[in-house]
Amino acid sequence: MDDLLNGDQYELDPLERQVVAVFVDGVRVLGLPRSIGEIYGLLFISQTALSLDDLVQRLHISKGSASQGLRMLKSLGAVREAESGTERRTYYEPAIELKRLAGGFIREQIRPHLESGKTKISRLSETAQDIDDPERRKFLSERMERLETWMRSGGRVLPVLQKLLGQ
Amino acid sequence: MDDLLNGDQYELDPLERQVVAVFVDGVRVLGLPRSIGEIYGLLFISQTALSLDDLVQRLHISKGSASQGLRMLKSLGAVREAESGTERRTYYEPAIELKRLAGGFIREQIRPHLESGKTKISRLSETAQDIDDPERRKFLSERMERLETWMRSGGRVLPVLQKLLGQ
DNA sequence: GCGAGAGTTCAATTTAGTTTGAACAAACCG
């Protein structure tokens, strides 16, 4: 596992470990992979911006994971590249405004599902019109209408959510 | 796979299959297992209440899955037992009010995480007070305060969400 | 142009979480 004689600067200290654990837990609720939580968590408690290599070494994850994790976090707007002056290597820092985080999550993870759901449902709705048995047809129409109402509610709620989180 | 000569009443027709697929997809977004989506989806488009055995036969899932799935759906308030008159076997029907569904999900899946998160964070917050380096301590205090603010926002948003979905 | 460093990609592996199914319990009934 860990080096027997280390004392190097790379191990996480207990506090860092716990904070990372909180974020790992947090992102699991959102259905995101563990590594995302680890990376964001470490950036969140780091006073300085960190490079991909820092993440690899301190979290003991592979370069592949770190690269993919950072890509997703960037797409969520949860991390940004820091001004690295003359350095070639890029350093990352976390976005810590809840508004931004929630906005990114909604945009990237929720909206797309909501949209594709709407589409599938309206297709189904049409298909349901072609059912022969009138009673069955009526029932299905009602249910499809219900589904469409759900989707509309979802669409209406998201902006409110964003507004509430962005104070 | 399927029986070659079947024509029995148990296979899902194409419309049913598609509706089930929509729900399978829907619950995955929520981080719930596929079988939950299958079961709820089938109940949602069924005109009559269904028994555990109906679900097993029509969805080709095991009794174990059906039993566990129904348990979770009941705990979420997403299905209820139908009045089954003199029958021994119990039949299930879906709750279709979005308010109820969202409420159950929030109560069972979100609140517990939020609560445990709050607890862990306030413990961390205390630990952070004991850091020796004053600059580090200040930084950590700020970040912990930030986390606590997030949690408070979360707590404030949920009731609003429920209210918005319940009309 | 060449070598070294930084980062990406993706097939193979590992892991976490779901599903299965056989054994069990509980309720009913002759």
Add this chain to the structure above:
DNA sequence: CGGTTTGTTCAAACTAAATTGAACTCTCGC
């Protein structure tokens, strides 16, 4: 009671998804 039907439990098997790491590309400095 003994048998049948209904539903639950849980260890083992399976599967989907995350992670790894080796091969690759790109860019920079010399």
